Amino acid sequence: MISKQIKILPTGQVAILTIQNPPVNSLGSALRVALGKALNEAIADPGVLAIVLTGAGKLFSGGADIREFNTPLTSQKPLLRDLISTLENSPKPTVAAINGIALGGGLELALGCHYRVADAQASFGLPEVKLGVLPGAGGTQRLPRLIGVEAALDIITSGDSINADDGLRYGLIDQISVGDLVQEACQLGLLAADSTEGMRRLSRGPVAAPKDPGVFEVARQQAGRRYRGCMAPLECIACIEKTLTSDLDEGLEFERERFQLLVNDDQSKAQRHVFFAERAAMKLPDADVQPRPIKHVGVVGAGTMGGGIAMSLANAGIPVVLLERDQAALDRGWKVMKDNYAASVKRKKLDQFAMEQRLALIKRTVEYQDLANVDLVIEAAFEDMDVKKEIFSNLDIVCKPEVILASNTSRLDINVLAAATSRRSHVIGTHFFSPANVMRLLEVVQGAETSPEVIATLFNLARVIGKIPVLVGVCDGFVGNRMVSPYTREAHFLLEEGASPAQVDGALRRFGMAMGPLQMGDMAGLDISWAARKRMAPTRPAHIRYSSVADRICEMGRLGQKTKNGFYRYEEGSRNPIPDPMIDELIKECALAAGIQRREISDAEIIQRTMYALVNEGARILEEGIAQRSSDIDVIYVAGYGFPIFRGGPMFYADTVGLPEVLATIERFHAEHGELWTPAPLLKELASSGRKFSDL
Ligand code: NAD
Numbered sequence: 001m002i003s004k005q006i007k008i009l010p011t012g013q014v015a016i017l018t019i020q021n022p023p024v025n026s027l028g029s030a031l032r033v034a035l036g037k038a039l040n041e042a043i044a045d046p047g048v049l050a051i052v053l054t055g056a057g058k059l060f061s062g063g064a065d066i067r068e069f070n071t072p073l074t075s076q077k078p079l080l081r082d083l084i085s086t087l088e089n090s091p092k093p094t095v096a097a098i099n100g101i102a103l104g105g106g107l108e109l110a111l112g113c114h115y116r117v118a119d120a121q122a123s124f125g126l127p128e129v130k131l132g133v134l135p136g137a138g139g140t141q142r143l144p145r146l147i148g149v150e151a152a153l154d155i156i157t158s159g160d161s162i163n164a165d166d167g168l169r170y171g172l173i174d175q176i177s178v179g180d181l182v183q184e185a186c187q188l189g190l191l192a193a194d195s196t197e198g199m200r201r202l203s204r205g206p207v208a209a210p211k212d213p214g215v216f217e218v219a220r221q222q223a224g225r226r227y228r229g230c231m232a233p234l235e236c237i238a239c240i241e242k243t244l245t246s247d248l249d250e251g252l253e254f255e256r257e258r259f260q261l262l263v264n265d266d267q268s269k270a271q272r273h274v275f276f277a278e279r280a281a282m283k284l285p286d287a288d289v290q291p292r293p294i295k296h297v298g299v300v301g302a303g304t305m306g307g308g309i310a311m312s313l314a315n316a317g318i319p320v321v322l323l324e325r326d327q328a329a330l331d332r333g334w335k336v337m338k339d340n341y342a343a344s345v346k347r348k349k350l351d352q353f354a355m356e357q358r359l360a361l362i363k364r365t366v367e368y369q370d371l372a373n374v375d376l377v378i379e380a381a382f383e384d385m386d387v388k389k390e391i392f393s394n395l396d397i398v399c400k401p402e403v404i405l406a407s408n409t410s411r412l413d414i415n416v417l418a419a420a421t422s423r424r425s426h427v428i429g430t431h432f433f434s435p436a437n438v439m440r441l442l443e444v445v446q447g448a449e450t451s452p453e454v455i456a457t458l459f460n461l462a463r464v465i466g467k468i469p470v471l472v473g474v475c476d477g478f479v480g481n482r483m484v485s486p487y488t489r490e491a492h493f494l495l496e497e498g499a500s501p502a503q504v505d506g507a508l509r510r511f512g513m514a515m516g517p518l519q520m521g522d523m524a525g526l527d528i529s530w531a532a533r534k535r536m537a538p539t540r541p542a543h544i545r546y547s548s549v550a551d552r553i554c555e556m557g558r559l560g561q562k563t564k565n566g567f568y569r570y571e572e573g574s575r576n577p578i579p580d581p582m583i584d585e586l587i588k589e590c591a592l593a594a595g596i597q598r599r600e601i602s603d604a605e606i607i608q609r610t611m612y613a614l615v616n617e618g619a620r621i622l623e624e625g626i627a628q629r630s631s632d633i634d635v636i637y638v639a640g641y642g643f644p645i646f647r648g649g650p651m652f653y654a655d656t657v658g659l660p661e662v663l664a665t666i667e668r669f670h671a672e673h674g675e676l677w678t679p680a681p682l683l684k685e686l687a688s689s690g691r692k693f694s695d696l
Contacts (some may be wrong), residue, residue, distance in 0.1 A: 002036040003056070004042070007186055012193065014186040015042035015677045024062030025055045025401030027075040027105045036078040037115065039086050048187025053113060054097035054182055055106075060122075063104025066131065066272060069263055079251070080105050080137040088201060097185035098173065103161070108137040111146065114192065114200045116173040116186045117185045118164050124172060125161030132232045132646060133274055136259030138237035141251040145202045147171050153219045155242055157233045158226070194435075204248045204618030216241050229512045230271075230646050232262055266656055273694075274638050275311035277631035277649070281470045285628070286457050289452045291460035298323060298377035300391055302333025302364075305408050305538055306380035308436025311337055314361040314650030315437065316465040321363045321370050325381075330364050334564045337362070340437070362458045368398045376461070378430055380408040383528070388412065389420040396421040404454050406430040411532065414447040414648040417447035424449040428458055430497040431478055433469075441640035442467040443478050445561075448637075468639050473626040480636045482621065483650070484517075486613035486676070488529070491517040492547040493673075496591040498598040502579045508610060509605035512644025517610065519577050521550070522566035530554040545674060549590045553583065612666050614650040622696065630693035651693040659687040 003018045013331055016657040017038050019025045027035075028447035042051045055061050070073045078086075087094045087109070096102070096110035098118035107124050110116050112197065118124075126135040135138055135156065144152040147170040155162060167173045177184045191198070216237055223233030235258045242254045246345070258520060262268050284291075299310045299323045310320045324330035341359065363370070371377055377399060379391050388407060405427045407417055429445025442462045446455060455471065462469035472478045477485060492505050494519075505516020521529065530551060540546065560566035561575060568577030591598050618633045628631050634649020647653045652663045663683055670677035 002038045004038050006048065011190045013047045014050045014052055014189055014410060015045065015048045016052045016054065016182060016186070017042065018054050018056050019061055020056040020532045022057065025057070025059055025106070025523055025653055026062050026065040027080055028065035028068055028111070029073045032078050032080065032083060034085070035083055039083065042639070043090055043092060046616040047380060048092065048134040048195040050093045050095065052095045052182060052185045053188055054185070055576055057100055059100035060096070060098045060102040061106025061109065062101060066275070069272065084109060084138055087112035091199070093189045094200065095184045095185040095599045096574060097613055099172055099181055104135065105137055108139045108142070111138065111142040115188050117165060117175050117181060117182045117188060118173045120164050121166070123161040124167050125159065126156050127159040127632065129157060129159040129227065129232045129236055129663060130271070131656045132230065132265070132271035132377050134232060134236045134259055135260045136255060138252055138255065140236060140255050140403070141243055141248055142202055144207050144240050145244045145248070149207060149240060149243065150215055153215060153237065156236045156240060157219055158221050176317040177569065200259040202248065204241050206245055206247065207243045209244055215287060215455045225579055228514070229255050229644055231265065235262055253681045267646040270646050270652055270656070272632060273631070273652050277635045278468055281635045282463065282468060283457070284456050285471055286452045286456065289456040291456040292453060294375045294457060294461050294683070295320065298371040298374040298378060299379035302330055303380065304434060305432060305436050307333050307337045308434065309378055309380055309408065309432055311340065311437035312465045314358040317361070319361045321365055321374060323365050323368065323371060324489050325366070327366055330366060334364060344679050368394050371395065372398050373400060374403065376404045376406060378406045378408060383410060383412065385412055385416065391647070392420040396423065402456060404428065405456065408432055410481055414445050416476050418449060425451040426454055428454050429478070430458060430595065439590050439640060440466065440468050441636060442469045443472045443479055443636065444469045444669065446471055447474060465658070466522050468635060470632045470636055471503065471628055475626050479621055479627050479633055480640050483614050483617045484641070487610050488517045488521065490609040490613045492579045494601055494609060495549055495587045496547055496594060496596050497601060499601040499606060500579065500584060503601065504606055507606040511607050512647055514642025518567040521575070522560035522568060522577065523564055524556050524557070526550060526560045526566050544676065547590065549587055550584055552590060554586060555625050607672055608665055609669070611650060611653065612662055612669070616680050616683060620652050623680060623682045630696055655692040655694050659692060661681065663687040
């Protein structure tokens, strides 16, 4: 776990302690025991003049072992903070030789050393905030003392990493290695051992006040925007603020208390659930199947989605051929893409050169023949089965035999598309989310005959372009949109029963959703679901409750933000929803026509009706095998639908509430509102056997 080597240099002996705990050199309890022992031996060894700490393989350390949180192992001695204190109080100089990555507890360990040297590729970060906790081994106290309050606030509250150049600029590291990292660290240690200046230690007193006393308030506002509703960033800020008034020991005590509070809270458990859920979702369903290389991709349709998909590919350096039905549509799509890139340049997220390079990777065409040599085609034309079938049969003719044909359809049957080709095993769904160049979720839709190799290839491509792939099966709306249907259905019913659009959306925003269902409908365009409802109208049983509110709104030509009105109205150039009394009247008319007596609706009812509609449908999806794991559903909702990460996704949320309680409420809704609320058998089974979705 810790390999110890004594290096004899002309100027003296150095103990080199190497952390060896693959895959990420995490600092679990067994490793801490080994490190504590090695450190004490090195300190006691009279021949050793300095101690260097480094990591085996490609990285220094990825930090604490998160799986140990909330288990007795976290409190097993030595704690990380004990080791850091040993390093800091060592009578011999301690130097961190940071190879590759130092994250979380790994960086805190390095902060305990008297000196830090890193290689040029190194990166440093304290990502704890992303897991709903804070750096609990001194990070919030030592980093501000080392690099100042402002920079520490940035690093700790964002959770993002910085590179070696920035590390040097901030003073986080003392030097960037130009040759042999460990050798240079040894030399630095011996130089320090030889110095008469005494041991360099971070100040124990308070840190200097920031130039702008408003920095904490600004940080709180930024954290509120970025980590909506999460407690952890605010606790991080409080800890950093504490460095202004406390010495190191007091600050460490404060940090410890705040860490304990967070680590035991449901928010952090939910965030850690999402962290592991994403990793599970991204695992290839069949690890033995090799993905094929994808060097060249065709995209059909240069509209909202096709443009974003082409940009995602080009951003990862993959050449794209973009096909449209005519030159005018192609030019329109091209202009939008150029404008999007130009906006990124203006916001300094991208430089001009990179923008030109990316645009140069996208060739435009109206000729199918130009797709003859691509390895994959992603179709993003109109959501119309006939249009898509024709495109797929054209592709079947011009493309090379081994090409993979993918559709970005939101709801249509992948198997029908596959049947329009002579290679059903090569057809798959790739359901990107809007805007496709930004949103990280990708539902990978497995058709009845899609081959494992094709799935593996799409999973690999997703990783290359920075998306989170989640494998789903074929059904109307796959996982995400299928669950949205009962969710919005309940939102519409609640309007008829007495709530206003602003009340429904407000309650769900306060619950933590990025936006409420009615505002989301206005943003996506109300015509899309209107068309789907019209398609289903002939087969809809007459005895099942149906709300006509959304249809009536669409019939007025109000299709959402794009027409400046929908459930709300919008002022020119603004996306801010303004309640519209005309809609309140329309809702009342619909309720009257349906014979519904309007009443007071509580926020609690809004949450239960909408959330449990998601959960019940999610349970059916699991029963049918449309999703592989309940945690996959959580990933889809958090990454694709603005579900609050601190609630862990709808299925985790249901587990947190308790399935017996969720079921009892659903049974009550069933009695009150009828068969749309029939409890899913899986939910009943789990609730009656005392299990949770996460036990599946
Ligand atoms: P869009 O109307 O913005 O773009 C469709 C583009 O396809 C248009 O530019 C059109 O000219 C082009 N097109 C139509 N027929 C074509 C043909 N035969 N050959 C070549 N090009 C053709 O639509 P969109 O919002 O980008 O949606 C595209 C697909 O993505 C749909 O299947 C939709 O359901 C799906 N989708 C949309 C969203 C979304 O939020 N907009 C999200 C996920 C999936």
